[in-house]
Amino acid sequence: MESTNYAVYSKGLTKRYPGADAIRGIDLMIGHGEIWGLLGPNGSGKSTLLKCIAGLLKPDRGQIHVLGQAPNRTTKGKVAFLPEIDYLYRWMKIGDILQFVSAMYHDWQWDRAEELLKFMNLTHDQAISSLSKGMRARLKLVIAMARDAELVLLDEPLSGLDPSSRGRIIDVILKEFKAEHQTMILSTHEVGETESLFDSVIFLEKGKVKLIDTADTLRQQHNLSINDLFREVYQ
Amino acid sequence: MKSYLQLIKKELRALRWYLGVLMFLTLGWHLFLATRVQRWPAELVFGLGWIPISFIPIWLLWISVQMYRSEWNQDTAYLLLSLPIPGWQITTSKFLVVMIAYVFSVVLFAASFFLALGGSIMQIVGDCLTLFPTIWYLRTGLNAFVLSVLLVSSATMLTHFSYISARMVKRFQGLVMVWILVLSVWLMERLGYVIEPLLRWVPWMTFEIGNYSQGMVHMGEFQMSLAPILAPWLIVVALFALGTWLWETQIEIV
Numbered sequence: 001m002e003s004t005n006y007a008v009y010s011k012g013l014t015k016r017y018p019g020a021d022a023i024r025g026i027d028l029m030i031g032h033g034e035i036w037g038l039l040g041p042n043g044s045g046k047s048t049l050l051k052c053i054a055g056l057l058k059p060d061r062g063q064i065h066v067l068g069q070a071p072n073r074t075t076k077g078k079v080a081f082l083p084e085i086d087y088l089y090r091w092m093k094i095g096d097i098l099q100f101v102s103a104m105y106h107d108w109q110w111d112r113a114e115e116l117l118k119f120m121n122l123t124h125d126q127a128i129s130s131l132s133k134g135m136r137a138r139l140k141l142v143i144a145m146a147r148d149a150e151l152v153l154l155d156e157p158l159s160g161l162d163p164s165s166r167g168r169i170i171d172v173i174l175k176e177f178k179a180e181h182q183t184m185i186l187s188t189h190e191v192g193e194t195e196s197l198f199d200s201v202i203f204l205e206k207g208k209v210k211l212i213d214t215a216d217t218l219r220q221q222h223n224l225s226i227n228d229l230f231r232e233v234y235q
Numbered sequence: 236m237k238s239y240l241q242l243i244k245k246e247l248r249a250l251r252w253y254l255g256v257l258m259f260l261t262l263g264w265h266l267f268l269a270t271r272v273q274r275w276p277a278e279l280v281f282g283l284g285w286i287p288i289s290f291i292p293i294w295l296l297w298i299s300v301q302m303y304r305s306e307w308n309q310d311t312a313y314l315l316l317s318l319p320i321p322g323w324q325i326t327t328s329k330f331l332v333v334m335i336a337y338v339f340s341v342v343l344f345a346a347s348f349f350l351a352l353g354g355s356i357m358q359i360v361g362d363c364l365t366l367f368p369t370i371w372y373l374r375t376g377l378n379a380f381v382l383s384v385l386l387v388s389s390a391t392m393l394t395h396f397s398y399i400s401a402r403m404v405k406r407f408q409g410l411v412m413v414w415i416l417v418l419s420v421w422l423m424e425r426l427g428y429v430i431e432p433l434l435r436w437v438p439w440m441t442f443e444i445g446n447y448s449q450g451m452v453h454m455g456e457f458q459m460s461l462a463p464i465l466a467p468w469l470i471v472v473a474l475f476a477l478g479t480w481l482w483e484t485q486i487e488i489v
Contacts, residue, residue, distance in 0.1 A: 017489060051488060056316055056317060056488040057488065057489070058487060073319050073320070073483070074319065076319035077319030079317075087311055087312075087313035087314045089249070089309070089314075096248075100241050103237040103241040104241070104319065104320060105319065
């Protein structure tokens, strides 16, 4: 089957919310071993698309295959999803949430988790409720990257963070991404700092794909950086 | 199994504040009554001592809803729904913890009642306690507990099913939940009536009843068929299983 060759394959993918289509007829063929930038302004459908890939939303029309199959419990075990919102139990300590998540995934790597915690200046005994927004964002990234997931989905990992937290997060993405067996899709509208990460880029607008190609091809075709192209496309 | 144990642990820890408040209120109420023993009639103190247990069913229904509602209110449903674990692990871990809370609350009530008000209880019922053999109290208590567990588990499963089903609509979820709950109770009764004949083979439950007359206690046996209780309970289990399926396959995070 064609979809087995791709980390993510979708055809005519449509998801409706009451009163509006969040994404409309999206066709995607995302290969293995690349970092994809999912770019677009607020409301363009980035989060909805990532939720469909993560198996948190069911398409209303069209099809989507993740790692060769429709999103299900098995694909959830191979996908690391970092949502934009704070989805961690606030009454837990960092050590508790790591214990909890580690018991759920076969690909959890404690040594990597410890290394990442240290790099992010976080400790097991810190209460999640006492963490700043930047620290919580770093913790979410630790949880996503401490796994050896085949597909990593990061939804606005830099949103609203201070420069030092952003820097650490980008460093971790660069350091921990294993191109030989991982694929990453990173949604953002903060293109300047993340541009260097992307192998390929998808521009979304009003739930549709506006531009899609490798980052190098887009730069050459438009003679602009991805950041400048982003500004031009959405101005 | 590691994941299941972690889920149960998480639910228990999330509930610890509620259990703490319950413990504080129950003990506080009984200790307050203990200070009234000499001032108020013993019968009044004894009667008021039962008040906490009358709130337990409402409290259990409230925490049953709350343990799901908080997953959405605090956005932790993102985490739960993205886990690669079967839906039954999530739904039964929540159900199991409600049942643990029930057992805890009953034991807490009994211990608090007897520790704080043991003296005044003995004043009122002391003579009655000697009328029946101890084994009778144990058996009757156990039978009543088993029946109460069936009742509480049914109410909990129906509440969980109703909450999960109501999550499938975008608006008026509270109202929809109440309607689903009412319909579920109706369905439980009707379908329970239909399948009851299939359960006639289930052994009957025996109660020993003591009649006190003319200064003598006469022990007798009362037998009750479990089929009319088990049949609707099985319908409730089926609805709970449907709720689990809905959780795993239909519930979305918008």
